[in-house]
Amino acid sequence: MSTHPGRPNRSLFGRGSWPEVRRVGDILRTETVGGVLLLAAAILALAWANSPWGDAYRELGATRLGPAALHLDLSLGQWAADGLLAIFFFVAGLELKREFVAGDLRDPRRAALPVAAAIGGMTVPALIYVGFNAGPDGDLAGWAIPTATDIAFALAVLGVISTHLPAAMRTFLLTLAVVDDLIAILIIALFYTGSLQPIPLVLALLPLALFGYLVRRRVRSWWLLLPLAALTWGLVHASGIHATVAGVLLAFTVPVIRRAEGPGPGLAEHFEHRFRPLSAGIAVPVFAFFAAGVSVGGAGGLGTTLTDPVALGVAVGLVAGKAIGVSGATWLVQRFTRARLAEGLSWWDVVGLALLAGVGFTVSLLIGELAFGSGTERDEHTKIGVLLGSLAAALLATVVLRARNRHYQRVREIEERDTDADGVPDAYEEVPDRQD
Template identity: 50%
Template sequence: MPKPRPVHDFARYLRTETTGGLILLAATALALLWANSPWGDAYRALRDFGIGPHWLHLDLSVGDWAKDGLLALFFFVAGLELKRELVVGELSRLKQAVLPAIAALGGMIVPALVALAAAWGTPGIDRAWAIPVATDIAFALGVLALTGSNLPSSARVFLLSLAVVDDLGAIVVIALLFTTGFNLVAAAVAVAACALYAFLQHRRVRSPWLYVPLVVITWVAVHTTGIHATIAGVVLGLLTRVRPDPGEEAAPAVRLEHRLQPWSAAVAVPVFALFAAGIEIDAKSLSEVFTTALPLGVLLGLVVGKPIGILGASALAVSTGLAERPGGTGWRDLAALSLLGGVGFTVSLLIADLALSGEAAERAKAAVLLASMVASLGAAVLLLRRNRVHGARED
């Protein structure tokens, strides 16, 4: 059996959390600068430019293609990682999986409650409560890689597992809350395509000439059903085989993750951020984040609700004996990681686009950007202090 082609060094470099986070940050900065520059009209014209076949209901704007199309790649990679963690990774062992799973649940429920409490009765909060439930894997792990190199590996495993479970919860919220109508014929096509994909995986078929058209058909069918198209990526990722056969160097999920993660980190997520984060910012719009109930609820949900939910649920699970604290990781380490969970970014921006429109969406996205900045900077300060403590212990 031929061995998989070696991955280029540059691709391996792109897969590092630090690089993915830096590219994402650069794309966000470019979006903000471009949208607020004298060429801002050109930015909005490009973002709103329609392209695609009308007969397939795919006459989408460039921004929608980034949101529905490119993010499907990101969610496919997330699905691969989730499947691997559930079957052969940290989440496959009950004792290791319990704490991040409970922490993720607390990190979803509390921010939603905080957002609802802060903006109760405000138009749009019936859907916008979902905005602060997500944690951005790439951004959060990037901050950890930059500031917490001396922290025990169990800290990274905890954050990664928490973010994976968190994203799974966000995916369920997107599927349930933002399904517009339902096309039964398209759903039948999507189910049939997914079943064929699973059958080909079971039969150990490896030809991309079969898989690529099948993936496209699945994506188009899911998009046509009224369910958000990124769900197609998650489902196909979860249907991919993660255990290697005897004599097989790597399972399909591992090979695909190695090949596609650089494209997700360097193209899909940054391009989405480029068209999602380009909001007009001035003193008035920034002040409205703090003086308008809905964006304030989003901000408080991420900056306050996330760390309280994650750390509180973790403490409850450990104190009741349901879970054990990760080895070598103290409560102050978990406090820093909990604050880092408030970096919502990619999925929060996506949910803001799905939940709201017009000025309300722009204010909510401004709140997400501000909250992600505050959470990442606050967590970085705490992580640097903990990094010095762990470094001194090693010396």
């Protein structure tokens, strides 16, 4: 019962509104397909890199394309990391802005849980990594590698194990990933920028400003926007800041609120609808193909890799760090706000989601390359640590979440029941759960 008569109980993992749940469902379906493609690309890369034709895989990734005069004679692997992932970060930026302007994160009470969980899920893995690498044999440059959650990979795991998470848990997972992406963007921009070149950075503001002006005027013409976006990306790349940050900056200029005249979505939603399939279906899987192809028998063998504090810090950070950080932060929010878990959920569900958040891949591999340099021994060890940590987190999450799957199915049946056939489930026609 509520301790305040006349006021609804405050709850963590509240169900939310039907439009928000439906939007989240559409996003997660796209990301799940992308996650399956990502898994397939990673498996193909691993198989090829460890086959008798492994040299051909490495030669393919090292093939250079682009105009040298513009300092864009990059390898295919670099084009995947710097170019294609800019699309991924553009979509992440659109989702970030939408959440802060019109989504759950605009309400401090609803934002408290995913923000705290994301911060906890970043801090504890980083501390674990530092603990493993504080000695003379370690390397602290990779402290941020185990801090990232790969939502596509995590959803692919859910798809494979065929679990039926309730709407509140799915919404929390996506919002956690959105905040996680924001932290990753800040980390890349602040801690993994090389020698900063101020002139290209200042020049990048010109096409960025023009892009922002056009989208504010609701211009959608690709032949105007795409060259400006490419020029912004090229100048940010030349400035020394990682080029994917350009994708976020471009996304932040796009208006979220629906246009005043006539029906239809806002421009941010329109762009997200267009670019999310490209990001999930092409950009991220191609990056995974070039980034995940580590030779397991190389760099001194698997035994040597597993004794490297870098690989150990990454793997343990992803598994134990994420589980402790996310579930611990959730407990602290519950403790200090006196909120309760929503009806039908238990702390086992929180632990399951926290373990699932330990599935890190895309951004973890990217930060590993930025920290140690692509193709170096420590980068190879990082990749193995990310793969092993993500696999262990996925398996542990599978055990916890599958054990609760029958309960989840019953909750989902209640959530999807629509007795009056009006297109809105009955549960969302009632007063939505409050969440602090």
